[in-house]
Every structure is written in structure tokens, then in C-alpha cells.
Amino acid sequence: MRLKQTLEMALENLKRRRFRTSLTTLGVVIGITAIIALSSIGEGFRLAVKTNMEQGFELDVLTVIPGSIIGGYSYQKFTDQNVTSIRSIQNVTTVTPIMQITGASLKNGDKKSAALVVAAVNFTDFWRIFRNRLAFQEGGLPSSPKNDTIIIGHKVNTVNQTGTFAEVGDQVNVTFTVRSVPPFTKTLTFNVTGILAESGSSILTSFDYWVFIPLTTGRDIYQTEESDVIFAQVNNPEISDKVTDAIEALFPPFRITIIVPITFIRQVDHILNLIQIFLTSIAAISLLVAGIGIMNIMTVSVMERTREIGIMKAIGAKERTIMTMFLAETILIGLAGGLIGVPTGYGVAQILTMILSRFMLNQGGNNGVLSNPERQPSTTVNPVFSLEWTVGALVFGILICVIFGWYPARKAAKLDPVQALRYE
Amino acid sequence: MKFILEVKGVKKAYRMGNVSVPALRGVSFSVEEGEFVAILGPSGSGKSTLLHVIGGLDRPDEGTVFIDGEDIFTLSSNQLADVRLHKIGFVFQFFNLLPRLSALKNVELPLTLADVNEKETTEKAKKLLALVGLGERMHHRPSELSGGEQQRVAIARALINDPKIILADEPTGNLDTKTGWEIVELMKNLNAKKEQTFIIVTHDPSIAEEADRIIYVKDGIVEGIKERVNKK
Structure with a gap:
């Protein structure tokens, strides 16, 4: 059977059981909504924290101090020769001692x-x-x-x-x-x-x-003629590590500490990433539950349509055709769930962040990671639209539907035509 | 004349719990192309099982069936589905139309399964519906049609792939006498016009009398075969 006819039939079958189809689709919608909302808020949260942290650092400035920050203060100082050496390192734009x-x-x-x-x-x-x-x-x-x-x-x-x-x-x-x-x-x-x-x-x-x-x-x-601290500006924060190594090579081992702001950001980013994955995984569970709902409904549907399946097989439908017909129904449910769930997810994300940022303002913006003690809260969390997440959620939704629709579809395909025809 | 159908030593038993109930106990006969054959027998004689085996819906325990010279039980279930799709047309006692599809769509279904293009499919289905006298009611759903009309739709559906053999299982069993006869007439006309082979299972001797040949089935074996004298 051609794709067009298969889809038409699947759509017809879904429409026939409107209420049931809606409820099943709702399950998928909720799952996709949760994934999209949590991931876009998570991403927004991450950006907000990052922006705030970046405000606290000059990302492109490496701070070179003698000894260590805590417990190892050294009376050793830097000479102008040190400054000149650092200045000659590649990718270093400005060096200044203080x-x-x-x-x-x-x-x-x-x-x-x-x-x-x-x-x-x-x-x-x-x-x-x-x-x-x-x-x-x-x-x-x-x-x-x-x-x-x-x-x-x-x-x-x-x-x-x-x-x-x-x-x-x-x-x-x-x-x-x-x-x-x-x-x-x-x-x-x-x-x-x-x-x-x-x-x-x-x-x-x-x-x-x-x-x-x-x-x-x-x-x-x-x-x-000496100085206490040297600030070195690099032309790209991402290559801080390379420059750091070059600076360290100028001094005898274990004499200086270089504060590299990008490493702080990377750490925080890593942690936020883990949190985001964790949140999205929880959301994915709700989609899994929706998948079980689909399996349940489709199994019932196969039973109800046993006789029809028998008729189809009697007039020459192959197992593959029957299987495709049922899978097409679950895929349509997944697709509908995704197409409704994605915009709903972004909508929910918008509303949630509005509530969230109001809540944070009420707290005076003076505690927590997102606030900046010296300024009014300059950062609000804005949910981030991501094409990758959108496509990912759609694909995942459909995949779940296919996986959970597989068993009932196969059951339908394998029905014995004679017994199916006798089924009342 | 060549045999379009050869049934060779077909045995089939059903298991009911621990008991094996024989439905067919070695049935053999042949049908020539273009024949109109009735399989007559009381209920429980195994005639419906026989029809299912002939149609490739059920596999026999022993023996086999040749359709158009091909042993259909050496085929895979997919190939068997193709045999049903292209060489056999089924007509059932309870019509077995898909309830949500219109008469037209029901008739189109086998061609749709055979991937024939939409335009050709619709044209052919309309022609056949006109042929069975339902040109006016093709957009109605089965529930909006009378029993006789539904059976006509089923016949049109059975014919659409130009099958070699039409298998009808008690086609009049669920119709009143008058309508039943109209259906029999329709099938006889089609048989005469299109030279398709018709095999009708019935328990009604008066309908069986209309056939070129009657195969009597009782207790899972062929009891006798009666040729009509004025066979065409």
C-alpha cells in the first residue's frame, strides 16, 4: 500500500476514536512539553549564570601572582624583565604590572x-x-x-x-x-x-x-623596580590554557599562580550541564509513560479491530502492510504530540521564567547564584529556543511512539486470518 | 480445459483443548477454468474450512492446493498474501466490509493494496459498482446499505483484481430468499460474462442446483460429485 493511502487510513482510524486519540496524544504532548520547557529553561538558566559570572571576571585577563593565593604568599616580586617576557608570548595583547x-x-x-x-x-x-x-x-x-x-x-x-x-x-x-x-x-x-x-x-x-x-x-x-601582580590580556579566552603554560614556563617551577577565569566558567558550565541533563531526563520519563499509554491503547485497538485485520488479510494485505498501518497511527500520534508539545513547551518555559524572575526580584536579588551583590539584578533567565532540542524532542517523541507501537502492530500483523474473521 | 484449481488429499484438524477434531479428512477434487461450482454440505461438514484452505487463509495439515498450477502451500505467508490479492476474490456470509469506508473505498481496497494508481483504481471500482447495480450508492458506508447491497459491494470488491477464482462462503446465508437469489443470479451472470471461476459454499440445495457441478461434502470428505446435465 502506498504511503499516502496508509496515512489516510491511519488518520481515518484515529479520527474514528477521537476522544481516545486525544487522550493518548495528550500524554505525548505533556512529555514533549516537559522536555522542551525544562531544557529551554535550563539552557536559559545556564546562560544567565554564565553571563553573571562573566560580569564578575574579565574573561580575557590572566592574573599572575607570586606564590599562591592562600597560605603561600611569597615575598618574591616580578621584575620588568618578567613583564617583557610575558609580553612576547603569542596571543598576549596587553601586559601590565601593578x-x-x-x-x-x-x-x-x-x-x-x-x-x-x-x-x-x-x-x-x-x-x-x-x-x-x-x-x-x-x-x-x-x-x-x-x-x-x-x-x-x-x-x-x-x-x-x-x-x-x-x-x-x-x-x-x-x-x-x-x-x-x-x-x-x-x-x-x-x-x-x-x-x-x-x-x-x-x-x-x-x-x-x-x-x-x-x-x-x-x-x-x-x-x-619590582611589581606585585601582572595582568596579561589574551586575544581569545579559549586559548588561555596555552598562554598559561607559556607564562609558567618563564618561571622556575611552583613559584607563581595564574588565575585563569575561563576555567571557573568551564567548571560552572559543566555543573549546569549536568543539572540540565538531569532535569531533561526526568522530563523524558513522562514521555516514556506516554509511550506505555500508547502501547496500552494500541493493544486494545488491535483487539477491537481483529475482524477488520482478518478482512484485510483475507483480501491480500501482507503482514508488513498491517504492521505499517498500525505504526502509522502511532507515528501520527507522536507527530501531533510533538507539533503541539514543542510550542506549548516554549510557552510554558516563558511563563515559568516570568514567575521565577518575579520571585527572584522579590528576594531582593541579594542572594543566590543569580544575584550580583554590588548591583541590582542585571540578569533575568530567558528560555532559550534551540533548534537541536526541538528536533531532538520531535524525533524522540516519534521514536517512543514507534517503540511502544511496535508490539501491538506486530501482534496485529501476526493475527491468524481465519480466527480473526471469526472474532466477534 | 486446464484445471484452475486442484485440491489434493487435504486434511485439517482443529485442536479443542486436548481433543483433535478433524474438519477435513482427505479431500481431493479439481475445478476447471470458468466453472461455477457449488460445495454443498450441512453445517459442520467442513465446507467452510475447505474454502479457507482453498483460499490460502488456512494451511492444511496434509495435502495441498494448486491454483493455476502453483502449489500455494510451498509459498511464504507474504507470497500467499499475494496469491489472495491477485488470484482469489473472497465473498463472505457476513459481507465483511470495512465499516468506516464507503462502498467505493471498500471496493478499491484490493487495488490500493496492490499499489495500483489512484485514478485507475477509482475508475475501475466505479465501473464494478455499476456492474453490480450500486452505481448510485457508492459513497454510502456499509451501515447505510441493505444486506443485499452490502453483498454486492463485497462481490465488486472480490472482482476488482480480476482474480482467477471467486470463493463465496454462504453468500446468501445472511440474506432473505429474494435477495439471495438476486445475488446468485448476479454471480452466474458474472461467471458467464467474465469467464471467472466461481466456487460457492452453501448448505442450500436449491442454490447449489444452479451450479455446473455440485461437490457434496460431509464429515470432512467428498461424498459425491454431481454434474449438471445442461452444463454450458
């Missing part, structure tokens, strides 16, 4: 403030690397920085909750403690050229609590 000076206090007339870190940096290179994070609220980067230029972080400039510490053009005094033997303090006057806007926290630190002075000035104060 000095981290702690324990400095700031004074502007009667107003006092303190900085977590006074960073002595090369303004041009440093801002090239962190230009997205270090936006100015007031003032800007001096075109030719002088020795007494200072740029103040947002929180450093906030005193008594709402007041400001300084404005652009102010002269501020910074007192440094030099830990020599014996230790002494040194106070210098700086000219404020910029106040930073709130930057949002990086995973490593928050620049809001920093102030920035020229590298040369820092080195003058401490009489050194």
Missing part, C-alpha cells in the same frame, strides 16, 4: 577615607585591560598622567554613607607606611583627576575600594 600598596590612608581637608589597595599602575595599559569595568563617574583618565595623578574608587569616595570624599580637581594627601626597618610613613599630595563609577564586584576583588596612582610614583615611594 604594585599593590596596602594600609594607606587618605585625607582631603577634614575628610578622611581609606583604600583597600593603593594600586600603582600604568594608567594607559591598565585601563586598556579593564576599560569596561573602570568607568568614570566624574573626570577621566588624564591624557598625560603626572606623578601626582590619583583616581579614586567609588566606595573610597563614599564617606558616611552618602557624602563624598573628594571631587575632581581636589588635592588629597595620602599617607603610606613603608615597612622598612625601622618602618616610617610618607605623606604625598595628589591631584584628583577622576572618580570611578560603581564597578560591580569582580570575583577577585572590588575596584570600588581601590585608588590608583602612577606606577612610577609607587616605585619612587618604595624605592623599588
Whole structure:
């Protein structure tokens, strides 16, 4: 029998039992809806987390520190020769060393403030690397920085909750403690050229609590040619590993730590992937249940139509033809279930994420992975439409229908025609 | 004349629990092309089983059946289905039409199974429905047709693949006498016109009298064969 006729007959048979067909199809619809909804929300969730994490990192910036972050702080410093060597590595675009000076206090007339870190940096290179994070609220980067230029972080400039510490053009005094033997303090006057806007926290630190002075000035104060940290920007975060290896090769073994942001993202992505697979598997179980429903219904249907099958066989229908007829019915159910289930799934995903994001906003956006402690929640979960998932769900739905329709269809095909004709 | 059908030593028993009930106990006879043969016997004589075996619906325990010179029980079940599709047409006591299909679609079914193109199929089915006198009612479903009309549809369906043999199992058994005779007349006319072989199973001697030859079956064996004198 030709495909067209087979499908026509199958459709006719399904229409004949409208209510039963609808219920059976509903099972498949629910299964497909669940798979699509969970996978698209899962994907959206993953993207949201990723976006948030990416906001916390400069993905393309490798941070090179001596020793290790915890427990292994080393007094070893980096030389300018180290910087030059790193700069010559392939795929490294910008390299800049900084000095981290702690324990400095700031004074502007009667107003006092303190900085977590006074960073002595090369303004041009440093801002090239962190230009997205270090936006100015007031003032800007001096075109030719002088020795007494200072740029103040947002929180450093906030005193008594709402007041400001300084404005652009102010002269501020910074007192440094030099830990020599014996230790002494040194106070210098700086000219404020910029106040930073709130930057949002990086995973490593928050620049809001920093102030920035020229590298040369820092080195003058401490009489050194060395630096504490080197930032190296790569032209593509995906090749961070290669660059990391190259940088490590420049130093004796186990002397430095390189913080590679892409590895954090990869880890998190891996975990989210597992969660998504887990959720989708649960959804797939509901489709399996629908498959059992199909098997049940088709078995009943074969019994009811025993006599018809006998007639078909008597007039010359082959086993294959009977089998195809019944499988065509289950495939149509699967197809209908898929075609209804996929858009329903995306619809449900939209509604669920709307409810979900409202729920998260009500929580103040201040806890959980999705919130950003320094900013209002900037990320909402948007369900992701994926062609792969759509096609995958459709195919899986039809596959389930074929698998569970196989047994009843085969049973029908194998019926003994004489007995089938006698069946009342 | 060549034999279109040869039945050779066919035995068939049914198992009822532990008991084996013989339905056919060695039946042999032959039918020539274009003959109109009646198989006459009381109920339980095994005549329906015989018809099922001849039609390749049931396999015999012993013996075999040749149709058009071919031993049909050496064939696979798929090939046997093809024999039923192309060489045999069935007419049943209870009409056995597919209830959800129109008369036309029922008649078309064998050609549809044989992958004949749609246009040709429909044309041929319409022609045959006109031939059996149902040209006007071809879009009705079986439930909207009388018993006689349903049997005409069944006959048209049996004819559509131009089979060598039409097998009819009590074709009048479920019809009133007048309608029954009309059906018999129709079959006789078709037999005369199209030179197709008709084998009718019946328990009604008066209908059997219309045949060229009567094969008496009783208790699973052929009791006798009666040739009509004025055979055409």
C-alpha cells in the first residue's frame, strides 16, 4: 500500500476514536512539553549564570601572582624583565604590572577615607585591560598622567554613607607606611583627576575600594623596580590554557599562580550541564509513560479491530502492510504530540521564567547564584529556543511512539486470518 | 480445459483443548477454468474450512492446493498474501466490509493494496459498482446499505483484481430468499460474462442446483460429485 493511502487510513482510524486519540496524544504532548520547557529553561538558566559570572571576571585577563593565593604568599616580586617576557608570548595583547600598596590612608581637608589597595599602575595599559569595568563617574583618565595623578574608587569616595570624599580637581594627601626597618610613613599630595563609577564586584576583588596612582610614583615611594601582580590580556579566552603554560614556563617551577577565569566558567558550565541533563531526563520519563499509554491503547485497538485485520488479510494485505498501518497511527500520534508539545513547551518555559524572575526580584536579588551583590539584578533567565532540542524532542517523541507501537502492530500483523474473521 | 484449481488429499484438524477434531479428512477434487461450482454440505461438514484452505487463509495439515498450477502451500505467508490479492476474490456470509469506508473505498481496497494508481483504481471500482447495480450508492458506508447491497459491494470488491477464482462462503446465508437469489443470479451472470471461476459454499440445495457441478461434502470428505446435465 502506498504511503499516502496508509496515512489516510491511519488518520481515518484515529479520527474514528477521537476522544481516545486525544487522550493518548495528550500524554505525548505533556512529555514533549516537559522536555522542551525544562531544557529551554535550563539552557536559559545556564546562560544567565554564565553571563553573571562573566560580569564578575574579565574573561580575557590572566592574573599572575607570586606564590599562591592562600597560605603561600611569597615575598618574591616580578621584575620588568618578567613583564617583557610575558609580553612576547603569542596571543598576549596587553601586559601590565601593578604594585599593590596596602594600609594607606587618605585625607582631603577634614575628610578622611581609606583604600583597600593603593594600586600603582600604568594608567594607559591598565585601563586598556579593564576599560569596561573602570568607568568614570566624574573626570577621566588624564591624557598625560603626572606623578601626582590619583583616581579614586567609588566606595573610597563614599564617606558616611552618602557624602563624598573628594571631587575632581581636589588635592588629597595620602599617607603610606613603608615597612622598612625601622618602618616610617610618607605623606604625598595628589591631584584628583577622576572618580570611578560603581564597578560591580569582580570575583577577585572590588575596584570600588581601590585608588590608583602612577606606577612610577609607587616605585619612587618604595624605592623599588619590582611589581606585585601582572595582568596579561589574551586575544581569545579559549586559548588561555596555552598562554598559561607559556607564562609558567618563564618561571622556575611552583613559584607563581595564574588565575585563569575561563576555567571557573568551564567548571560552572559543566555543573549546569549536568543539572540540565538531569532535569531533561526526568522530563523524558513522562514521555516514556506516554509511550506505555500508547502501547496500552494500541493493544486494545488491535483487539477491537481483529475482524477488520482478518478482512484485510483475507483480501491480500501482507503482514508488513498491517504492521505499517498500525505504526502509522502511532507515528501520527507522536507527530501531533510533538507539533503541539514543542510550542506549548516554549510557552510554558516563558511563563515559568516570568514567575521565577518575579520571585527572584522579590528576594531582593541579594542572594543566590543569580544575584550580583554590588548591583541590582542585571540578569533575568530567558528560555532559550534551540533548534537541536526541538528536533531532538520531535524525533524522540516519534521514536517512543514507534517503540511502544511496535508490539501491538506486530501482534496485529501476526493475527491468524481465519480466527480473526471469526472474532466477534 | 486446464484445471484452475486442484485440491489434493487435504486434511485439517482443529485442536479443542486436548481433543483433535478433524474438519477435513482427505479431500481431493479439481475445478476447471470458468466453472461455477457449488460445495454443498450441512453445517459442520467442513465446507467452510475447505474454502479457507482453498483460499490460502488456512494451511492444511496434509495435502495441498494448486491454483493455476502453483502449489500455494510451498509459498511464504507474504507470497500467499499475494496469491489472495491477485488470484482469489473472497465473498463472505457476513459481507465483511470495512465499516468506516464507503462502498467505493471498500471496493478499491484490493487495488490500493496492490499499489495500483489512484485514478485507475477509482475508475475501475466505479465501473464494478455499476456492474453490480450500486452505481448510485457508492459513497454510502456499509451501515447505510441493505444486506443485499452490502453483498454486492463485497462481490465488486472480490472482482476488482480480476482474480482467477471467486470463493463465496454462504453468500446468501445472511440474506432473505429474494435477495439471495438476486445475488446468485448476479454471480452466474458474472461467471458467464467474465469467464471467472466461481466456487460457492452453501448448505442450500436449491442454490447449489444452479451450479455446473455440485461437490457434496460431509464429515470432512467428498461424498459425491454431481454434474449438471445442461452444463454450458
